[in-house]
Amino acid sequence: MGLRTPLFDTHVAAGARMVDFGGWDMPVNYGSQIEEHHVVRRDAGMFDVSHMCVVDLRGARVREYLRRLLANDVAKLTQSGKALYSCMLREHGGVIDDLIVYYMDDQWYRMVVNAGTRDKDLEWLRTHAGGYEVSVEPRFDLAMIAVQGPSARSRAATLLEPGFAARALELDNFFGAANDHWFVARTGYTGEDGWEIMLPADQATDFWAKLRDAGVHPCGLGARDTLRLEAGMNLYGNDMDETVSPLESGLGWTIAWDPQDRDFIGRGALAAQKAHGVPRKLVGLILADRAVLRSHQKVVVPAVGEGEVTSGTFSPTLERSIGLARVPSQTTDRCEVEIRGRLLPAAVVRPPFVRHGKIAVAL
Amino acid sequence: MSNVPADLRFLKSHEWARLEADGTVTVGISDHAQQALGDLVFVEAPEAGRRVAAGEACAVVESVKAASDVYSPVSGEVVAGNADLGGQPELINQDPYGAGWIMRIRPDDKAQFAALLDAKAYEAALAAETH
Numbered sequence: 001m002g003l004r005t006p007l008f009d010t011h012v013a014a015g016a017r018m019v020d021f022g023g024w025d026m027p028v029n030y031g032s033q034i035e036e037h038h039v040v041r042r043d044a045g046m047f048d049v050s051h052m053c054v055v056d057l058r059g060a061r062v063r064e065y066l067r068r069l070l071a072n073d074v075a076k077l078t079q080s081g082k083a084l085y086s087c088m089l090r091e092h093g094g095v096i097d098d099l100i101v102y103y104m105d106d107q108w109y110r111m112v113v114n115a116g117t118r119d120k121d122l123e124w125l126r127t128h129a130g131g132y133e134v135s136v137e138p139r140f141d142l143a144m145i146a147v148q149g150p151s152a153r154s155r156a157a158t159l160l161e162p163g164f165a166a167r168a169l170e171l172d173n174f175f176g177a178a179n180d181h182w183f184v185a186r187t188g189y190t191g192e193d194g195w196e197i198m199l200p201a202d203q204a205t206d207f208w209a210k211l212r213d214a215g216v217h218p219c220g221l222g223a224r225d226t227l228r229l230e231a232g233m234n235l236y237g238n239d240m241d242e243t244v245s246p247l248e249s250g251l252g253w254t255i256a257w258d259p260q261d262r263d264f265i266g267r268g269a270l271a272a273q274k275a276h277g278v279p280r281k282l283v284g285l286i287l288a289d290r291a292v293l294r295s296h297q298k299v300v301v302p303a304v305g306e307g308e309v310t311s312g313t314f315s316p317t318l319e320r321s322i323g324l325a326r327v328p329s330q331t332t333d334r335c336e337v338e339i340r341g342r343l344l345p346a347a348v349v350r351p352p353f354v355r356h357g358k359i360a361v362a363l
Numbered sequence: 364m365s366n367v368p369a370d371l372r373f374l375k376s377h378e379w380a381r382l383e384a385d386g387t388v389t390v391g392i393s394d395h396a397q398q399a400l401g402d403l404v405f406v407e408a409p410e411a412g413r414r415v416a417a418g419e420a421c422a423v424v425e426s427v428k429a430a431s432d433v434y435s436p437v438s439g440e441v442v443a444g445n446a447d448l449g450g451q452p453e454l455i456n457q458d459p460y461g462a463g464w465i466m467r468i469r470p471d472d473k474a475q476f477a478a479l480l481d482a483k484a485y486e487a488a489l490a491a492e493t494h
Contacts, residue, residue: 017398028401032402032456033401033427033451222401222427291430292425292430294429314425314428342453
């Protein structure tokens, strides 16, 4: 038996197919994964993401601490509730995790890290906290529900306390607002508008039921994966891990090189890699044939070299297979993927594939 | 729980087979198999006229989760592949024992059909797999 979120019994009662995900028993789908995907693109869906770990970091020097720990720079965050996406790196430049950090106030930042990396993240955070007198507090008392889709915010807002709902509806992208132990942020992992809502774990089943009654459809991790891949978002463990740098993972945009004297962990290794030339890059692939890209399939770039599919799926919006692949940097617009013993041609594109319900690549 | 019709025969690899009045054998994948695979997105059914051997991989079903071979329960000649699955692979999810059939085979030896698992034996195999 794996770890369970506060919504485990709710999922089972709803007929969800439960699978192991990073040590957690999670719903992969409640019926048709493709229908769940479309409901998020067209209307409103919700995901139990309580397996992800909320960590509160507090202390007088917490800003300085995070400027050392993260490849992106929390000094960019000047308004309360503003969020930043960043990688946390080892000294050699490998990615420990990708995460979102919220600036709450000068002595308090809130981080959301992946479920499968939680323990090593906490260990890393604590190892470095001592020198900065920062407290690291994982919030196991909180659940998290992501409501995503064009109608998601308006439906969910009807269930919040009216004053809080008004504030939440005014949030710009990548901003969050707190109300007692609740926290609503205009963030997500689907390429659609929506909120990620943190709330006390003992209120999760009640809130989930109210969302469902308000027309927000339960969606599983299967749809979450096809949605994030269409949106061109990386999945930790598939598309990057400790053996690759953000520069080889399509995440160069998340590295804050300026100011040049900010000595974040991994900076030296990234600078050296950049100076020598980054050997590989992460690209999007679209398959023309009726087959499906899957992680670890071999990619062949004629006259250039080889690479590997890191994530692949069938895209319900494009109605063909898409994926992410790590390939030699010289790769241009074509490659071949070995699928079930055959080399099939694929177009190399720049993600996202889909944004706000619309196809964002040339087919 | 998955549906296991009493009048069909099965393979441990989750194919079902039905002996038709004209002596051909219709083949598909079981309700358990379609549930485990999730939404089907592509199906490669064999073409009429192809010779297949019992146990030979002769069709491919690909879902959001995985690609799976479909094995022929009997040796014989393919009489038809289900052309509807080309545009509507979801028929397998919606009606695995009906509109979601994959191929029809004229068996060389009907005794091969009789030797397949009956519903009870298949249910026992499913129970053993999940426990």
